Amino acid sequence: MGDTVKYLLDESEMPTQWYNIIPDLPQPPPPPLHPGTHEPIGPDDLAPLFPMALIMQEVSTESYIDIPDEVLDIYRLWRPSPLYRARRLEKALDTPARIYYKYEGVSPAGSHKPNTAVPQAYYNAQEGVTNLTTETGAGQWGSALAFACGLFGIDCEVWQVAASFEQKPYRKSMMETWGATVHSSPSPLTEAGRAILAEDPDSPGSLGIAISEAVEVAAQNDETRYALGSVLNHVLLHQTIIGEEALLQMQMAGDTPDVIVGCTGGGSNFAGLSFPFLREKLAGRINPTIRAVEPSACPSLTKGVYAYDSGDTAGMTPLMKMHTLGHDFVPDPIHAGGLRYHGMAPLLSHIYELGLIEAIAIGQTECFTEALQFARTEGIIPAPEPTHAIAAAVREALACKESGEEKVILTAVCGHGHFDLASYDKFLSGDLVDFEYPEEKVAAALEHLPTME
Amino acid sequence: MGDTVKYLLDESEMPTQWYNIIPDLPQPPPPPLHPGTHEPIGPDDLAPLFPMALIMQEVSTESYIDIPDEVLDIYRLWRPSPLYRARRLEKALDTPARIYYKYEGVSPAGSHKPNTAVPQAYYNAQEGVTNLTTETGAGQWGSALAFACGLFGIDCEVWQVAASFEQKPYRKSMMETWGATVHSSPSPLTEAGRAILAEDPDSPGSLGIAISEAVEVAAQNDETRYALGSVLNHVLLHQTIIGEEALLQMQMAGDTPDVIVGCTGGGSNFAGLSFPFLREKLAGRINPTIRAVEPSACPSLTKGVYAYDSGDTAGMTPLMKMHTLGHDFVPDPIHAGGLRYHGMAPLLSHIYELGLIEAIAIGQTECFTEALQFARTEGIIPAPEPTHAIAAAVREALACKESGEEKVILTAVCGHGHFDLASYDKFLSGDLVDFEYPEEKVAAALEHLPTME
Numbered sequence: 001m002g003d004t005v006k007y008l009l010d011e012s013e014m015p016t017q018w019y020n021i022i023p024d025l026p027q028p029p030p031p032p033l034h035p036g037t038h039e040p041i042g043p044d045d046l047a048p049l050f051p052m053a054l055i056m057q058e059v060s061t062e063s064y065i066d067i068p069d070e071v072l073d074i075y076r077l078w079r080p081s082p083l084y085r086a087r088r089l090e091k092a093l094d095t096p097a098r099i100y101y102k103y104e105g106v107s108p109a110g111s112h113k114p115n116t117a118v119p120q121a122y123y124n125a126q127e128g129v130t131n132l133t134t135e136t137g138a139g140q141w142g143s144a145l146a147f148a149c150g151l152f153g154i155d156c157e158v159w160q161v162a163a164s165f166e167q168k169p170y171r172k173s174m175m176e177t178w179g180a181t182v183h184s185s186p187s188p189l190t191e192a193g194r195a196i197l198a199e200d201p202d203s204p205g206s207l208g209i210a211i212s213e214a215v216e217v218a219a220q221n222d223e224t225r226y227a228l229g230s231v232l233n234h235v236l237l238h239q240t241i242i243g244e245e246a247l248l249q250m251q252m253a254g255d256t257p258d259v260i261v262g263c264t265g266g267g268s269n270f271a272g273l274s275f276p277f278l279r280e281k282l283a284g285r286i287n288p289t290i291r292a293v294e295p296s297a298c299p300s301l302t303k304g305v306y307a308y309d310s311g312d313t314a315g316m317t318p319l320m321k322m323h324t325l326g327h328d329f330v331p332d333p334i335h336a337g338g339l340r341y342h343g344m345a346p347l348l349s350h351i352y353e354l355g356l357i358e359a360i361a362i363g364q365t366e367c368f369t370e371a372l373q374f375a376r377t378e379g380i381i382p383a384p385e386p387t388h389a390i391a392a393a394v395r396e397a398l399a400c401k402e403s404g405e406e407k408v409i410l411t412a413v414c415g416h417g418h419f420d421l422a423s424y425d426k427f428l429s430g431d432l433v434d435f436e437y438p439e440e441k442v443a444a445a446l447e448h449l450p451t452m453e
Numbered sequence: 454m455g456d457t458v459k460y461l462l463d464e465s466e467m468p469t470q471w472y473n474i475i476p477d478l479p480q481p482p483p484p485p486l487h488p489g490t491h492e493p494i495g496p497d498d499l500a501p502l503f504p505m506a507l508i509m510q511e512v513s514t515e516s517y518i519d520i521p522d523e524v525l526d527i528y529r530l531w532r533p534s535p536l537y538r539a540r541r542l543e544k545a546l547d548t549p550a551r552i553y554y555k556y557e558g559v560s561p562a563g564s565h566k567p568n569t570a571v572p573q574a575y576y577n578a579q580e581g582v583t584n585l586t587t588e589t590g591a592g593q594w595g596s597a598l599a600f601a602c603g604l605f606g607i608d609c610e611v612w613q614v615a616a617s618f619e620q621k622p623y624r625k626s627m628m629e630t631w632g633a634t635v636h637s638s639p640s641p642l643t644e645a646g647r648a649i650l651a652e653d654p655d656s657p658g659s660l661g662i663a664i665s666e667a668v669e670v671a672a673q674n675d676e677t678r679y680a681l682g683s684v685l686n687h688v689l690l691h692q693t694i695i696g697e698e699a700l701l702q703m704q705m706a707g708d709t710p711d712v713i714v715g716c717t718g719g720g721s722n723f724a725g726l727s728f729p730f731l732r733e734k735l736a737g738r739i740n741p742t743i744r745a746v747e748p749s750a751c752p753s754l755t756k757g758v759y760a761y762d763s764g765d766t767a768g769m770t771p772l773m774k775m776h777t778l779g780h781d782f783v784p785d786p787i788h789a790g791g792l793r794y795h796g797m798a799p800l801l802s803h804i805y806e807l808g809l810i811e812a813i814a815i816g817q818t819e820c821f822t823e824a825l826q827f828a829r830t831e832g833i834i835p836a837p838e839p840t841h842a843i844a845a846a847v848r849e850a851l852a853c854k855e856s857g858e859e860k861v862i863l864t865a866v867c868g869h870g871h872f873d874l875a876s877y878d879k880f881l882s883g884d885l886v887d888f889e890y891p892e893e894k895v896a897a898a899l900e901h902l903p904t905m906e
Contacts (some may be wrong), residue, residue, distance in 0.1 A: 421630070
């Protein structure tokens with residue numbers, strides 16, 4: 001009895017290994033290429049940017065990688081995270097479907113990002129790195145890295161996309177409270193930033209530009225490395241703790257998901273939730289539909305091309321084969337800042353090409369409509385990013401209401417919306433609009449893809 | 454091994470009764486008086502404002518009151534809440550003391566306030582009430598009641614102190630997301646508000662004024678009742694779930710507190726944490742020092758008089774015997790808005806007069822200094838209110854460093870600071886100042902105490 005149904009693992013049941021899906025795939029993903037030579041890059045090429053332990057995880061062919069004790073110790077500050085059954089939402093929808101959501105907003109930074117920020121800070125500290133640089137859009141990743149660096153005594157320098165720096169001053173304060181230094185990007189501190197500012201002194205910035213700045217500073221300083229909050233294999237790897245926990249919690253619930261939906265920006269939250277379930281699916285033990293949900297305004301999987309492209313605007317990163325809208329595409333200012341990235345994780349892109357997952361795009365007004373209902377039934381105010389996952393779960397649940405099917409739907413609410421209430425305010429005032437898919441802007445950006453001979 | 458030490462109760466171990474300390478006290482607290490007749494008030498006098506179930510709890514002589522199943526069900530969304538040992542903070546302080554903190558920031562509204570908002574909304578709904586009014590200062594209480602009313606389908610109308618309404622627009626958005634209506638106080642909607650506005654159209658408002666407005670609207674509408682977030686016996690009662698859980702968790706830890714410190718505004722968080730331990734102390738089973746911590750700028754326990762005073766500015770509430778700085782005292786704009794109340798809970802005031810608890814006052818710069826260290830070691834960014842508790846715990850731990858004593862210190866971090874980062878920003882910029890105790894302003898306010906013949 002009761003409408004609150006929460007599945008909690010004991011600390012002793014917390015997974016102690018991350019899952020690497022690559023060895024279980026029918027084909028390995030295409031390699032990253034050097035941006036100058038277009039030859040596959042090796043570990044040494046990445047050494048100026050990342051500590052060797054993370055580079056080795058990036059190219060690992062092991063199925064499981066032990067989580068260091070020091071990382072597990074910090075994970076325990078908030079992990080294992082809860083899995084809820086959304087009974088109050090189900091009632092409001094009058095659906096026979098059973099909706100479960102994994103909630104990652106319980107971390108100190110309020111999202112799933114600390115799952116990878118903590119090991120990234122740890123491995124850097126282990127190898128004597130004293131300074132880390134990174135970029136942040138909505139601020140979730142910068143906050144997570146600031147938190148993690150604080151715990152390991154690493155100086156953290158964050159380039160925050162100018163538009164977000166202006167609109168979300170409290171994210172900056174949060175990063176500074178944890179000891180980080182925050183710059184508005186584009187900044188006059190880097191060549192990449194100065195080049196953009198010379199063209200447009202009022203540039204609102206973009207994730208691609210901010211990455212260029214953070215990478216430039218890391219590449220030029222021996223004791224400084226760079227940290228990325230999504231896209232790369234090792235980041236997706238660290239996030240699999242979400243899905244590994246969810247697998248155990250679904251067993252506690254005695255239910256098997258028929259549909260798994262998750263929001264995708266760079267892809268780390270979606271991969272983290274779904275890869276352990278995809279492993280079970282590839283092994284023939286379960287057979288869920290697995291569906292990525294992206295914003296209509298930045299639909300890299302559903303509308304982008306699958307091609308080698310740069311991860312940043314200035315072309316400093318390795319070229320990665322991925323679904324991309326073009327590295328100089330600047331998405332419309334939707335409220336899910338964490339989903340405003342021109343590309344999709346190469347590993348997820350590859351898995352999508354293999355036909356192992358589906359993808360859909362949803363506009364933000366539908367997302368906020370469902371988020372409001374979620375907040376008023378489940379009590380949690382979701383960040384704009386997971387409102388996409390919630391909207392997709394609701395679509396599925398309403399389809400079940402039509403068909404009478406009792407499907408089991410699993411999703412993840414990857415963060416809370418405490419720093420995003422201006423977006424809710426805009427929605428409640430009726431001022432939030434959907435942006436059309438910007439066909440011409442994407443076509444123009446795709447003309448600038450690197451030419452592969 | 455490991456620095457993260459977290460004590461979690463299983464849901465099945467969650468307390469199912471609130472603890473009423475009154476029968477265990479050597480003397481009962483003085484009764485509230487009618488503001489007109491100065492005669493002790495009876496349940497009927499309160500009926501225009503509160504549902505009978507809460508009035509009965511207000512005057513109950515039972516030691517334990519069952520928590521309704523419907524309330525337990527909602528508590529389970531975030532309860533039982535964690536108890537942490539602050540090992541990383543202890544290391545940073547280099548203290549032999551062991552510091553434990555109960556963390557209430559895990560609730561959807563981000564503080565301990567939902568512990569009473571949920572039962573208050575429940576009992577009102579049970580008795581057919583369709584509308585609730587309340588006031589909010591910092592926004593913690595208004596958010597909690599908005600959340601609770603959303604779950605029970607009650608319309609919630611909140612008068613938010615004007616200064617906070619301007620400075621913290623996101624608290625308003627949060628309340629609206631949960632479905633509440635929010636007014637800036639003083640408002641032109643009530644006689645009390647209009648009277649203040651006539652004198653000062655730019656009045657920044659105060660909790661006392663906002664209470665007057667909310668009470669006025671409730672008193673004038675049959676289907677509307679009023680809800681208070683602190684001060685009253687039934688509110689303190691509901692918060693005892695904090696201390697009951699903490700007692701069990703300290704048993705798990707195998708430690709007994711020597712010192713319990715908590716921040717006090719109206720007193721509900723402090724009472725919630727400490728009353729179950731005080732029961733054990735009165736029974737001779739443990740012997741902790743129990744210490745309330747208030748802000749230097751609003752020190753009702755340490756500097757106020759113990760006298761009958763009104764709970765609001767307009768003099769509409771019953772008169773309560775409490776430590777007060779005078780009902781028309783408007784505290785300086787310190788950042789811990791939740792501690793800016795002229796009075797102290799009558800029950801806590803009585804217990805203080807009985808000599809069962811101590812009290813100290815701390816200035817906000819010391820509090821924020823310790824909060825920053827706490828955030829950088831324990832990972833959690835505390836709300837300004839519990840920074841007072843943290844600062845007091847640190848004082849005690851540093852005294853142990855001097856003396857070599859291995860004291861066990863217990864405190865509560867009653868909420869997170871996600872909506873208070875402007876305060877951290879001010880502190881980090883060096884712009885946060887301490888306010889002296891406003892001796893003359895208090896003396897003037899105390900001249901307006903009700904005359905008791």
